[in-house]
Amino acid sequence: MSIIVQKYGGSSVSDVSNIANVAERICKSKDKGFNIVVVVSAMGNSTDQLVELARSITDSPDPRELDALLATGEVVSCSLLAITLKHLGYDTVSLTGYQVGVHTDDIYGNARINLIDQDRIRKELSNGRIVVIAGFQGITDDLNTTTLGRGGSDTTAVALAAVLNADRCEVYTDVDGIYTADPRIVSRARKIREIGYEDMLELASIGAKMHPRSIELGAVYHVPIYVASSFNNVTGTLIHDQIKGNDMENRYKVTGVAYQLGLSKITVRSLPDRPGIAANLFEPLASVGISVDTIVQNASQDKTTDISFTVETRDLERTLGQVLPLAENIGASGVVNDDGLSCVSIVGSGMQNSPGYASHMFRILADGEVNIDMITTSEIRISCIIKEEQVLDAVRLLHTGFGLDQGG
Numbered sequence: 001m002s003i004i005v006q007k008y009g010g011s012s013v014s015d016v017s018n019i020a021n022v023a024e025r026i027c028k029s030k031d032k033g034f035n036i037v038v039v040v041s042a043m044g045n046s047t048d049q050l051v052e053l054a055r056s057i058t059d060s061p062d063p064r065e066l067d068a069l070l071a072t073g074e075v076v077s078c079s080l081l082a083i084t085l086k087h088l089g090y091d092t093v094s095l096t097g098y099q100v101g102v103h104t105d106d107i108y109g110n111a112r113i114n115l116i117d118q119d120r121i122r123k124e125l126s127n128g129r130i131v132v133i134a135g136f137q138g139i140t141d142d143l144n145t146t147t148l149g150r151g152g153s154d155t156t157a158v159a160l161a162a163v164l165n166a167d168r169c170e171v172y173t174d175v176d177g178i179y180t181a182d183p184r185i186v187s188r189a190r191k192i193r194e195i196g197y198e199d200m201l202e203l204a205s206i207g208a209k210m211h212p213r214s215i216e217l218g219a220v221y222h223v224p225i226y227v228a229s230s231f232n233n234v235t236g237t238l239i240h241d242q243i244k245g246n247d248m249e250n251r252y253k254v255t256g257v258a259y260q261l262g263l264s265k266i267t268v269r270s271l272p273d274r275p276g277i278a279a280n281l282f283e284p285l286a287s288v289g290i291s292v293d294t295i296v297q298n299a300s301q302d303k304t305t306d307i308s309f310t311v312e313t314r315d316l317e318r319t320l321g322q323v324l325p326l327a328e329n330i331g332a333s334g335v336v337n338d339d340g341l342s343c344v345s346i347v348g349s350g351m352q353n354s355p356g357y358a359s360h361m362f363r364i365l366a367d368g369e370v371n372i373d374m375i376t377t378s379e380i381r382i383s384c385i386i387k388e389e390q391v392l393d394a395v396r397l398l399h400t401g402f403g404l405d406q407g408g
Contacts, residue, residue: 002034003036004036004166004167004169004170005037005038005168005170006026006029006037006038006157006170007135007153007157008040009172009230010041010044010046011044011173013044013077014043016084019084021230022230025172026038026090030090036131037131039134039160040074040135040153041153042070042073042074042076042077043073046073047073050069050073063109064144067109067137067145068144070147071134071136071137071145071147074135074136074137074153077134078094078095081094081132090130091127091128093130094132094133095121095124095133095134097138098138098139098145100133101116102156102159103116103117103141106140106142106146107288107289108146109149110149112213113159116159116163118164121164136153137152137156149213151211151212151213154171154214158215158218158221162217167224168224168226169218169224170226171226172228172229173209173228174229174230175209176191176232176236177191177236178191178192178209178237179256180255180256180257180399181257182259186395188400189399189404189406191237192255194237194238194239195237197215197218199349201215202378203255203347210225224239225238226238253357254346254348255350257344257345257395257404258395259342259392261391262314262342263293263310263313263339263385264312264339264341265310265337265341266308267308267335269333269334269335270306270333271306271307271331272304272305273303273304274303277307278297278307280330281307281326281327284326285323290322291311291312291315292309293309293343293376294310294385295376296374310341310343310374320337340387342386342387342391343383344386344391345382346361348380349379349380358377360401362384364398364401365384365394368393368394370393370394370397372384373387
């Protein structure tokens with residue numbers, strides 16, 4: 001019998017009324033003859049509330065204990081959904097990450113999945129049960145609880161779909177698909193009916209609805225991912241391998257515009273310009289799970305160089321804790337940082353080998369009086385670091401400037 005993995009985000013299970021709505025949707029899928037595995041996030045903003053509770057005690061909660069605390073949010077929604085499904089007459093079992101066997105590394109707050117046991121899930125499915133799993137969490141080899149970081153429940157769901165060889169992974173949220181831009185920001189954004197993993201990964205990496213780790217898993221294990229709203233029955237967006245159509249090279253070359261808030265720039269000044277300096281700077285950050293995005297190295301004539309890079313503002317304190325002593329040890333003249341930054345990007349595999357997109361983007365931003373702080377590019381993405389207060393205007397300008405407006 002076919003398996004479908006369904007994931008419901010925090011807004012979808014924000015209260016008992018929404019949980020009841022989710023339960024009805026699950027029951028309809030079960031009635032169609034599918035084996036159903038459900039992954040849930042914590043209710044509403046309960047994760048943020050738990051973080052605030054911990055930080056009311058200390059500004060720097062112990063990472064292991066914080067993960068143990070945060071994992072309880074998904075357990076609550078998981079149990080409430082299972083209770084609701086049982087009340088409706090459907091045999092259901094709720095499982096934590098520990099009970100399933102979601103094995104991770106020991107990077108608390110941003111753990112990565114090493115292995116997922118299938119035995120318990122398949123046993124419950126073979127007995128005809130709906131299996132409801134707490135997302136966002138796993139266990140280390142020492143049986144300590146970990147959390148998977150931002151978007152961790154998406155990652156849990158796609159990983160489960162991969163190991164169970166599910167027909168597809170359905171991700172239900174408060175937005176009915178993937179759009180050319182955030183429809184809450186750009187009123188004329190168009191829904192994308194189908195999108196390839198490559199374009200979606202780039203959009204997700206700079207703020208689109210899905211988390212990039214889940215898209216990476218989908219691409220590697222060829223898991224079709226369907227994104228839709230849990231609040232209506234409007235057709236959503238299918239993320240998969242092959243995009244069908246007859247437009248070939250005349251398709252939209254820019255797929256969408258995305259943005260990311262909450263970035264900070266760190267500049268390490270007057271580093272000795274010799275081999276190994278960049279590795280010495282960034283290896284310690286990687287070892288503690290800090291993700292670095294845009295990197296710019298300035299050339300110099302006095303055998304020194306400046307290196308600037310961005311991190312999420314929530315990681316700024318930890319990053320400076322690593323960089324400041326390291327910069328002193330390797331002979332840098334100083335470290336400065338700037339917060340209140342954001343990233344705006346255009347994405348599209350159609351841009352490959354097509355000239356003029358970068359210059360057009362820069363002209364649109366210049367005409368809108370948006371100053372660019374840093375620039376980074378890939379084959380299918382161009383990103384600009386700008387002031388946070390200008391990012392929403394920048395998104396609208398670029399969406400219109402590249403002809404993405406609905407009806408445009």
